[in-house]
Amino acid sequence: MSETLTPTTGDKATATGILLEDVTKRFPGQDKPAVGGLTMEIPRGSIVMLVGPSGCGKTTTLKMINRLIEPSSGRIILDGEDVTGIDGDQLRRGIGYVIQAGGLFPHMTVAANIAVVPKMLNWDKDRIQSRVDELLELVSLDPALYRDRYPKELSGGQQQRVGVARALAADPPVLLMDEPFGAVDPITRQRLQDELLHIQSELNKTIVCVTHDFDEAVKLGDWIAIFDEGAQLVQYDSPERILANPANEFVENFIGSGAGLKQLTLTRVNEVELASPITAGIGDLASDTLSRLQGAGEQNAVVLDERERPIQWLSRRQLSRLDRHTDAVDPKLPVISEQSTLNDALDTMLVSSTGAALVTGPRDRFLGLVTVQTVMEAITAANDAAQQGSSSAPVGLNSGGIRRGTETDGQAAVQDDAGAAAGQGTR
Structure with a gap:
């Protein structure tokens, strides 16, 4: 097994490219294959979303990557190495795996759940404890509060965060996610999606994620693969180009109504300019903050805690009634x-009375304000950019012809691309 796929023992793992090469899965008693002759490049360090109707083969495809389901034929290549013939348990220790609702062991504490794979790899106790605390911080859970709790003492969103932390415990280069946020409420789902993007910005993993939610695919994916029955690739391209140029009526129907509004999901807050409001700290005099607001001609001030996380957003009237800022x-x-x-x-x-929102970054640190006017100006730019994407889509096809983005071509193109696909991304 290659060093890249082995969980790291020191430095962060580098991302790994994946190539499914003419992969087929037939289940006994079924006339048609669940996955039919799929060749698909998953570029190094990217998030690839697998979407399609129920029963189309996307989860089967995902599980064949770590061989929870064995392919009937074809090859699976990770970072240039064919892994279809190696020990499955060894392979899975080098690949993170997240399922719906976290899949935590109910009789084990949060710390013990996260430590499962490191213990299998014979890490020492101090190193495991350090890694557990590091990962809890990464998924925005205070180690002191959560490491000794049991899953039943956590909310659904907290359980899912622990599930992600467990999948990252041995710092695997590849992370597989099967409907990871499907069992939580919409507000928690949004926060978990944002947390995953924060984690990806720090760790740069190769992530493959199954979802039924096309809006989620647009938000999270660098690339989206839309499957029909038998894991037949109908379109494999960037979210921008799929929304602007759906390949056919099937894709149009899957996207659903309001494709224009979905363009709003193509631009993230970190791509627009943020305003810098007046800020104050716990214990500061409210009168000093009020004076600074009046001098700057602003109406509201943000109170930050000792870790620079926003805890209050106070108007001039509210400030006039306070002595010092508290930690409420x-x-x-x-x-x-x-x-x-x-x-x-x-x-x-x-739903904000101020017509703006507070923006936070990694570890919930305050970054600034985004306003309605800023968003409206960005919408025009986003719509223009959606028509001008130039990056080549990854290779994707079923037996009989290549499908790269929305264009169909001959099988020969796959031979040109396949050698580089496993280890080289197109973005």
Whole structure:
């Protein structure tokens, strides 16, 4: 097994490219294959979303990558190495896997759940504890509060965060996710999606994710693969080009109505300019903050805690009634992540009395404000950019012809691309 696929023992793992080469899966008693002759490039360091109707073969495709389901024929190549013949348990220790609702062991604490694979790899106790705390911080769970809890003591969203942490425990280069956020409420789902994007910005994994939610695919994916029955690739391209140029009526129907509005999900908050408001810290005099607001001609100030996380957003009137800023947290604070889409931002701002939203980055650190005007200006730019994408789509086809993006060509093109596909991304 290649060193790249082995969980790391020191430095962060580098991302790994994946190539499914003419992969077929036939289940006993079925006339048609669940996956038929699929060749598909998953570029190194990218997020690839597998979408399609129920029973189309997307989960089967995902599970064949780590050989939870064995392919009937074809090859699976990770970072240049054919892994279809190696020990399956060894392979899976080098690939993170996240399922719906986290899939945590109920009789084990959070720390013990996260430590499962490191223990299998014979890491020492101190190193495991350090890694557990590091990962809990990464998924925005305070280690002191959560490491000794059991899954039943966590909310659904918290369980899912622990599931992601467990999948990342041995720092695998590849992360597979099967409907990871399908069992949580919409608000928690948005936060978990943002958290995944934060994690990806820090760790640069190769991520393959199955979802039924096309909006989720647009938000998270660098590339989207749309499957029909038998894992037949109908279109494999960037979210921008799929929305602007659906390959056929099947794709149009799958996208659904309001494709124009879905363009709002193509631009994230970190791509627009943020405003810098007046800020204050816990213990500061409210009168000093009010004076600074009046001098700057602004109406509201953001109170930050010792870790620079926003906890209050106070108006001049509220400040005039205070002595010093306290550590009380406003549960209704209109906060969004820098990885949130413009659509998320607008949803949040519509319920905010200030017509703006507070933007946070990694570890929930405050970055600035996004306003309705900023979003409206960005919408025009996003719509223009959606028509001008130039990056080549990854290779994707079923036996009989290549499908790269929306264009169909001959089988020969696959031979030219396949040698580089496993180890080289196109973005």
